[in-house]
Amino acid sequence: MNVLAHIVEFRNGESGMHVHHIKQLTSILLQNLIEKTDKYRLTENDILLISTASSLHDIGKISIDDKILNKPGRLTAEEFEVIKTHSVIGAEMLQDLHNTHNYPLFDKAYEICRWHHERYDGKGYPDGLKGEEIPISAQVTSLADVYDALTSNRCYKKAFSHEKAMEMILDGQCGAFNPVLLQCLKDCEKQILAEFSDSIDTTQDDRLLIRATEELVENKISSDKIDFSAHLPIAARDRWNFFSDGSGEIQFEYDAILDVLRLTKYGAKVLGLQELTMHPRGLKQGYLGAQNIQNILDAMQSEASLEKPVVKIKKQLSLNGPRRWYEIRIRTLWSNEEKP
Numbered sequence: 390m391n392v393l394a395h396i397v398e399f400r401n402g403e404s405g406m407h408v409h410h411i412k413q414l415t416s417i418l419l420q421n422l423i424e425k426t427d428k429y430r431l432t433e434n435d436i437l438l439i440s441t442a443s444s445l446h447d448i449g450k451i452s453i454d455d456k457i458l459n460k461p462g463r464l465t466a467e468e469f470e471v472i473k474t475h476s477v478i479g480a481e482m483l484q485d486l487h488n489t490h491n492y493p494l495f496d497k498a499y500e501i502c503r504w505h506h507e508r509y510d511g512k513g514y515p516d517g518l519k520g521e522e523i524p525i526s527a528q529v530t531s532l533a534d535v536y537d538a539l540t541s542n543r544c545y546k547k548a549f550s551h552e553k554a555m556e557m558i559l560d561g562q563c564g565a566f567n568p569v570l571l572q573c574l575k576d577c578e579k580q581i582l583a584e585f586s587d588s589i590d591t592t593q594d595d596r597l598l599i600r601a602t603e604e605l606v607e608n609k610i611s612s613d614k615i616d617f618s619a620h621l622p623i624a625a626r627d628r629w630n631f632f633s634d635g636s637g638e639i640q641f642e643y644d645a646i647l648d649v650l651r652l653t654k655y656g657a658k659v660l661g662l663q664e665l666t667m668h669p670r671g672l673k674q675g676y677l678g679a680q681n682i683q684n685i686l687d688a689m690q691s692e693a694s695l696e697k698p699v700v701k702i703k704k705q706l707s708l709n710g711p712r713r714w715y716e717i718r719i720r721t722l723w724s725n726e727e728k729p
Contacts, residue, residue, distance in 0.1 A: 407537060408444045410585065414533035416440035417580055421573040422529070429525045434663060442497035443530040446505045449479025459544050476506050477515050492665065500524040505531045510565035520567075528567050532574060535563045536581075551582060685717065693721040 419436045422429065431439075450458060453475055457468050464472065480503035483495055504518060504527035511519030539554035549557070555578070557563055559571060574581075639656040650666045657664045685702055692700050700719045705712045 407541060410537045410541075411443050411446065411530065411533050412440045413584055414536060414581065415443040415529050417577050417584065418529050418533060418570060418573050421577050422525075422569065425569060425573065431525070434666060438493055438497050439501075439526045439529065442494055442501050442526065443533065445479070445483070445498045446501050446530050446534060447475060447479065448482060449475030449477065449502060452478050461544050463545075473506070473514050476503055479503070497526050500526045501530045503527070505534060507531070508564040509567050513564065528570060532558075532566050532570050536574070539563070540585075551578075685719070689719060689721055693719075698722070 416436060419431060419439060423431050423436075453472060457464070457471055460468065480499050483499040483502055501524075503515065504513075504523050507513035507516065507518040507523045507527060508531075509520055509523070509528070511517050535558060536554055539549045539557060540551060542548045555574070558566070558574065639659055640653045641656055642651040650662075652660065652662060652664050652666075654664060656662075684704075688700055688702050698721045700721065702717045702719070703714055704717060706715050707713075
């Protein structure tokens with residue numbers, strides 16, 4: 390989101406991997422959490438939303454003076470109060486988006502921005518929330534943020550080892566956390582060490598962050614980044630939705646850069662999916678299959694052009710019954726930044 394999240398990282402003297410580490414660790418902890426309890430009623434799509442939204446946890450720091458952000462020594466009481474304002478500032482930025490664009494990603498990002506510095510014992514900020522008053526999205530991001538902060542080099546400290554960081558967190562030296570999440574952290578130790586030591590390709594996440602960030606900096610975001618039909622007048626868009634829902638066809642829009650799939654209400658109902666799905670290739674589904682998805686993407690890249698933007702593909706699919714032949718018609722579009 391060039392990258393608002395990464396812009397904040399670089400201004401704050403953090404490594405370029407911090408945002409990715411937060412996203413990765415948040416996902417790991419949530420996957421472990423749903424194996425332990427169904428208390429939070431989280432789906433796989435919820436985990437994708439929360440882990441992606443976690444990348445924006447510190448966007449409010451864009452408004453904090455560099456001299457305070459990058460101060461090598463201990464902050465004064467006044468400077469710390471300034472730093473603390475970043476959670477509310479980030480939430481207000483996202484609230485403006487929520488008021489005009491009701492997307493689940495913004496809801497989760499708002500929760501995370503505002504409340505990732507709350508603590509389970511009520512001694513956090515900005516609202517002093519306690520226990521389960523804190524949304525689980527913010528609870529998990531908070532723990533991920535603390536772990537990565539401890540194990541990373543910062544302008545004011547050297548990185549602690551994994552073992553020391555775990556000791557500090559579990560001993561309560563970094564504030565109070567949900568006991569269930571602390572158990573998740575302990576149970577995931579080996580996975581965390583393995584994942585964080587791997588070389589990771591963050592290109593797709595960076596593209597998503599770049600787009601959202603550039604527009605957040607301008608305090609706006611255009612819904613056509615996710616919804617291609619959004620540029621239509623409201624009346625025309627309503628007509629489009631009416632006819633597409635009544636056509637008996639599964640209609641969809643896919644943004645290859647954001648990796649976001651949007652289905653009509655009818656299509657979502659038939660496929661049993663949400664209307665807006667992030668990272669759809671990660672879904673566990675059998676009606677299309679990973680190989681067919683890749684074949685479709687390959688065909689789009691090899692056959693589509695500005696002169697011939699329509700691609701037709703025939704595939705055998707299983708939709709609520711035996712496998713049948715279907716024709717998939719795709720009309721490719723390119724943004725000004727992307728060349729066909």
